[in-house]
Amino acid sequence: MSKREYFDRYAHKWDQLCHLETEDKLEKLLRCFRLRKGSQVLDLGCGTGILFPHILKAIGKKGRVFGVDLSEQMLLEARRKHRNENIFLICAPAENLPFLPGSLDYVIAFASFPHFEKKAKAIQEINRVLKRGGRLFIAHLLGSKELQEHHRSSGDIEVMRDILPAEKVLKRMLKREGFKKILIIDKPSLYIACGSK
Numbered sequence: 001m002s003k004r005e006y007f008d009r010y011a012h013k014w015d016q017l018c019h020l021e022t023e024d025k026l027e028k029l030l031r032c033f034r035l036r037k038g039s040q041v042l043d044l045g046c047g048t049g050i051l052f053p054h055i056l057k058a059i060g061k062k063g064r065v066f067g068v069d070l071s072e073q074m075l076l077e078a079r080r081k082h083r084n085e086n087i088f089l090i091c092a093p094a095e096n097l098p099f100l101p102g103s104l105d106y107v108i109a110f111a112s113f114p115h116f117e118k119k120a121k122a123i124q125e126i127n128r129v130l131k132r133g134g135r136l137f138i139a140h141l142l143g144s145k146e147l148q149e150h151h152r153s154s155g156d157i158e159v160m161r162d163i164l165p166a167e168k169v170l171k172r173m174l175k176r177e178g179f180k181k182i183l184i185i186d187k188p189s190l191y192i193a194c195g196s197k
């Protein structure tokens with residue numbers, strides 16, 4: 001099964017499987033990002049849009065959220081749940097983003113980056129679509145080791161080898177694509193890698 005088919009298959013039960021009792025944690029996580037009011041934010045690998053309300057709260061009525069995902073079924077769930085006119089959903093791969101260069105203030109890849117097939121290409125694309133000074137956040141509510149174990153123990157061949165790159169490797173990738181001010185926090189129940197264009 002392809003990754004797209006895999007996530008399509010899980011879409012209708014995704015929130016029950018993965019997002020019970022995470023709302024408070026997500027709210028806290030979003031506060032760490034300090035998104036500015038009126039920003040244009042790409043939620044990359046948005047799934048069913050679990051982050052949308054938190055992003056919208058942070059960026060206010062003049063901001064816009066673009067939810068991009070490979071899985072049409074995830075996006076259909078997202079549309080069913082979220083009707084806000086400032087949310088735009090697009091089916092596309094992280095490795096080929098349908099945005100003009102320099103058009104976004106923030107890219108957030110929450111619980112999605114390990115699944116991207118071509119991580120270096122995705123980082124290159126993210127850098128291309130960010131404005132100068134724009135920021136990337138790769139985030140999880142698990143540390144990298146916990147995440148690796150979580151995917152491994154799923155037993156699902158499509159994701160069991162999906163991991164976060166080692167800190168050194170990710171830093172090198174981000175630097176190579178032009179990111180500055182790179183910071184990686186990796187501890188139990190929290191992973192954040194961020195960089196500025």
Ligand SMILES: C[S@@+](CC[C@H](N)C(=O)[O-])C[C@H]1O[C@@H](n2cnc3c(N)ncnc32)[C@H](O)[C@@H]1O
Nearest residue numbers: 007045046047069070071093094110111112115
């Ligand atoms: C673990 S889910 C997380 C979804 C959402 N961020 C959440 O936390 O509920 C990973 C998501 O990334 C998407 N995805 C995987 N590879 C992708 C790619 N190359 N480009 C865009 N989305 C991708 C999947 O379809 C899936 O919806």
